[in-house]
Amino acid sequence: SYELTQPLSVSVALGQTARITCGGNNIGSKNVHWYQQKPGQAPVLVIYRDSNRPSGIPERFSGSNSGNTATLTISRAQAGDEADYYCQVWDSRDVVFGGGTKLTVL
Amino acid sequence: EVQLVESGGVVVQPGGSLRLSCAASGFTFDDYTMHWVRQAPGKGLEWVSLISWDGGSTYYADSVKGRFTISRDNSKNSLYLQMNSLRTEDTALYYCAKDVVPAGRDAFDIWGQGTMVTVSS
Numbered sequence: 001s002y003e004l005t006q007p008l009s010v011s012v013a014l015g016q017t018a019r020i021t022c023g024g025n026n027i028g029s030k031n032v033h034w035y036q037q038k039p040g041q042a043p044v045l046v047i048y049r050d051s052n053r054p055s056g057i058p059e060r061f062s063g064s065n066s067g068n069t070a071t072l073t074i075s076r077a078q079a080g081d082e083a084d085y086y087c088q089v090w091d092s093r094d095v096v097f098g099g100g101t102k103l104t105v106l
Numbered sequence: 107e108v109q110l111v112e113s114g115g116v117v118v119q120p121g122g123s124l125r126l127s128c129a130a131s132g133f134t135f136d137d138y139t140m141h142w143v144r145q146a147p148g149k150g151l152e153w154v155s156l157i158s159w160d161g162g163s164t165y166y167a168d169s170v171k172g173r174f175t176i177s178r179d180n181s182k183n184s185l186y187l188q189m190n191s192l193r194t195e196d197t198a199l200y201y202c203a204k205d206v207v208p209a210g211r212d213a214f215d216i217w218g219q220g221t222m223v224t225v226s227s
Binding site: 031033035037041042043044045048049054084086088090093094095096097098099100 | 141143150151152153156165167201206211212213214215217218219220
């Protein structure tokens, strides 16, 4: 079965740029989606199909995908960006989530 | 307002059964593929099942195949998950989620707040 690998944690200084990676075999050939989940809340879609932002998501959130790595980039990180972030792809008929990355804003 | 509201989560004994419901509003429910996704306490997201817009196609994660059944009633804008032969490892917060596109196989743009299922003796 297809696996997605994310770092357990990423730290970023307030106002700096955070990058969260999602690794998978030839992931660049798949559409990658990213979700933000704050404690006690449901996940929120922040990037879909590699680099598209849903309505209401700040331009500070962007995504890229190539080769074996997809990346979620959060520019000018704010305290409110602290959350768990999950990547997701489709593999045949299955949905696969990465293990999640906890983003800490220092 | 686009909304999904889950219900039905309770404490149940191993081997027991349970039916979860998800009420949809604010969008044309019968246009979209729908999903169940679960999250064990302190753990990540795990996809459980999907059902096509008309109920004609259903798919399951290997971990629940043969035990869980997804269904929908488009006349009631409702999604269901029948859970049988429950195991302790099924303990989780269960979310229903809407696919971005009618055909499915895309991102999940709307999520409910979840309903908690605890399997314990």
